[in-house]
Amino acid sequence: MQIAKVTAIPMSAPVPNERRHRTDLGTKVKSDATLIRVETDSGLTGIGAALGSPPIVAAIVEHELSAEVVGEDPMFSERIYEKMYNGSRSTPALQRGVAQADESRRRGVIMEAIAGVDIAVWDVKSQALGIPLYQALGAVRRAVRGYASGGWAPGDAAEAELAGYAAKGFTAAKMRVVGRDGFSIAKCVRRVEAARRGLGRDVELMVDAHGSLEVATAIKLARELEPFDIAWFEEPVSPDDHAGQAEVRRSTTIPIASGEREFTRFDFQDLLERRALDIAQPDVARAGGMTEIRRIAALTSAHGVRLAPHAWGSAVLFAASIHVAMAAPNCHILEVSQGYMPMMWELFNEPFDIRDGLVHAPERPGLGFTVRADALDKFRYVAGPEFEF
Numbered sequence: 037m038q039i040a041k042v043t044a045i046p047m048s049a050p051v052p053n054e055r056r057h058r059t060d061l062g063t064k065v066k067s068d069a070t071l072i073r074v075e076t077d078s079g080l081t082g083i084g085a086a087l088g089s090p091p092i093v094a095a096i097v098e099h100e101l102s103a104e105v106v107g108e109d110p111m112f113s114e115r116i117y118e119k120m121y122n123g124s125r126s127t128p129a130l131q132r133g134v135a136q137a138d139e140s141r142r143r144g145v146i147m148e149a150i151a152g153v154d155i156a157v158w159d160v161k162s163q164a165l166g167i168p169l170y171q172a173l174g175a176v177r178r179a180v181r182g183y184a185s186g187g188w189a190p191g192d193a194a195e196a197e198l199a200g201y202a203a204k205g206f207t208a209a210k211m212r213v214v215g216r217d218g219f220s221i222a223k224c225v226r227r228v229e230a231a232r233r234g235l236g237r238d239v240e241l242m243v244d245a246h247g248s249l250e251v252a253t254a255i256k257l258a259r260e261l262e263p264f265d266i267a268w269f270e271e272p273v274s275p276d277d278h279a280g281q282a283e284v285r286r287s288t289t290i291p292i293a294s295g296e297r298e299f300t301r302f303d304f305q306d307l308l309e310r311r312a313l314d315i316a317q318p319d320v321a322r323a324g325g326m327t328e329i330r331r332i333a334a335l336t337s338a339h340g341v342r343l344a345p346h347a348w349g350s351a352v353l354f355a356a357s358i359h360v361a362m363a364a365p366n367c368h369i370l371e372v373s374q375g376y377m378p379m380m381w382e383l384f385n386e387p388f389d390i391r392d393g394l395v396h397a398p399e400r401p402g403l404g405f406t407v408r409a410d411a412l413d414k415f416r417y418v419a420g421p422e423f424e425f
């Protein structure tokens with residue numbers, strides 16, 4: 037079997053006016069994704085998805101990655117990943133056994149495009165094997181705990197919002213440190229207090245700062261939140277300040293989580309060496325696809341760090357994240373977005389199986405999902421940024 041064609045399709049889902057709201061990231065006016073298709077000469081087609089600006093991802097796939105992947109056997113998924121990562125130096129890199137990344141491919145949107153192609157290669161490979169993708173990776177479970185990822189409500193309204201997630205059956209829920217009422221330590225503590233009332237003592241509660249605080253404020257906030265039994269404090273400081281994150285971790289009893297904006301095992305290696313985190317959150321569509329996230333899972337497990345994959349995007353990204361969760365022994369929980377995301381819930385013919393707080397693995401071959409006939413028309417790409425300020 038050979039890969040015959042690789043294509044990238046930019047997609048968007050505009051957010052209707054009445055669903056728009058301002059957060060620390062700005063006002064979200066649309067969601068973007070790039071659907072990747074890997075077609076083979078045997079008639080099988082795999083799908084993947086990439087984060088990053090869709091027209092740029094599409095240009096990278098078309099002008100750079102496609103030529104490197106066409107003609108390869110999808111069973112050689114490690115070789116295909118290394119070929120994309122090492123670029124023109126892939127032959128000496130594999131002969132010498134030394135990674136020799138192409139200058140521009142180590143991080144950023146090119147790595148996001150590589151991740152998208154890699155997911156599609158794994159989809160087609162496991163379809164050819166006739167087994168679900170997570171079993172091709174090496175299965176460890178058929179279901180994993182999911183956590184409700186939301187929590188934007190201001191002030192005491194956080195109580196009802198978080199209680200709603202528990203009522204859906206979730207045994208863990210995450211809220212944003214910056215609510216719709218903006219940020220101060222007092223405002224955040226009030227919202228967390230309300231959220232804890234809404235959840236009771238038995239549902240885990242996590243908080244996420246999106247890397248928006250400076251070290252001193254993050255430490256002060258963490259200490260104020262310690263009485264509320266927080267399961268993790270996510271991205272307390274900028275992802276470019278690993279040393280600062282380690283400082284926050286040393287200053288609080290709350291476990292520290294991060295990783296959604298990191299690329300490849302090399303970024304995680306730095307976080308681990310600095311002892312900056314307790315829970316790693318690589319995004320399969322950013323960190324390097326199935327091939328690289330599996331290496332990240334193994335690396336983090338050697339440091340006693342658990343895996344909670346970041347999953348915020350299209351249905352393809354969520355499906356890929358499910359397979360990661362089913363195959364990584366140190367994965368304990370998976371993010372289930374509670375935001376407005378039609379590309380997560382209306383892209384596939386088959387629904388996701390989420391019951392009683394558990395996300396269940398699809399049992400069909402490959403990724404296990406097919407794109408709806410009307411989806412490409414419905415999610416036609418719209419130019420412009422995802423956030424307005």
Ligand SMILES: [Mg+2]
Nearest residue numbers: 244246270296
């Ligand atoms: Mg986050």
